Amino acid sequence: MNNTQTFFDDLASQRQPLLTGLDGTLRFDVTHGDKAEHWHVTIQNAVVVVTNQAAAADAVAHLDQKLLDDFAAGRANAIAAALRGEVTIEGNPRLLNVFQRLFPGPATGSAT
Numbered sequence: 001m002n003n004t005q006t007f008f009d010d011l012a013s014q015r016q017p018l019l020t021g022l023d024g025t026l027r028f029d030v031t032h033g034d035k036a037e038h039w040h041v042t043i044q045n046a047v048v049v050v051t052n053q054a055a056a057a058d059a060v061a062h063l064d065q066k067l068l069d070d071f072a073a074g075r076a077n078a079i080a081a082a083l084r085g086e087v088t089i090e091g092n093p094r095l096l097n098v099f100q101r102l103f104p105g106p107a108t109g110s111a112t
Contacts, residue, residue, distance in 0.1 A: 004030075004065070007072035008039055011102060012050040018101045020046045026095045027057035032065035039068075041099070059091040074104035 028039040038054040061078075067086055070076035078100040081087045089096055 003069040003072035004039070007103070008041075008050045011041075012048050015046045016043075016048050016102060017046055019043050019048065019098065022046075022095075022098055024059070024092065024095050025055075025057040026099055027055070027060045028068060029054075029060055029062045030065050030068050031063075037065070043095075043099075057091065059089060059093065059095040061087050061089055061096055063087045071103045074106050078103060 023044050024042075026041045026043070028041075030037045030039065038052055040051045040053045040055050040057060042049040042051075061082075063081070063086065067076060067081060071078050071081075078087060078096055082089060082093070082096065087096075
């Protein structure tokens with residue numbers, strides 16, 4: 001199982017207090033070579049439902065699989081990637097901004 005799958009499985013398995021009061025849908029359109037995959041996230045007051053449907057969403061993020069895996073592992077920041085043009089957003093960018101809080105932060109430890 002990859003970082004992205006694990007992240008979305010964990011996300012949908014419990015309430016997300018950081019999303020209290022937020023309702024909306026966010027879809028990640030992910031490319032891997034010539035293949036496309038979709039992660040459709042429905043948020044309703046801290047309850048998250050995740051599917052692999054290409055359904056309509058309030059915000060759509062377009063990115064490659066490696067970058068989404070990096071978000072899910074805490075190796076990259078979604079907002080910083082969007083500012084660099086590595087992620088394009090259609091619709092309500094606020095949803096990605098709020099959702100970014102759910103991705104793990106960078107690992108801490110001693111740097112050499």
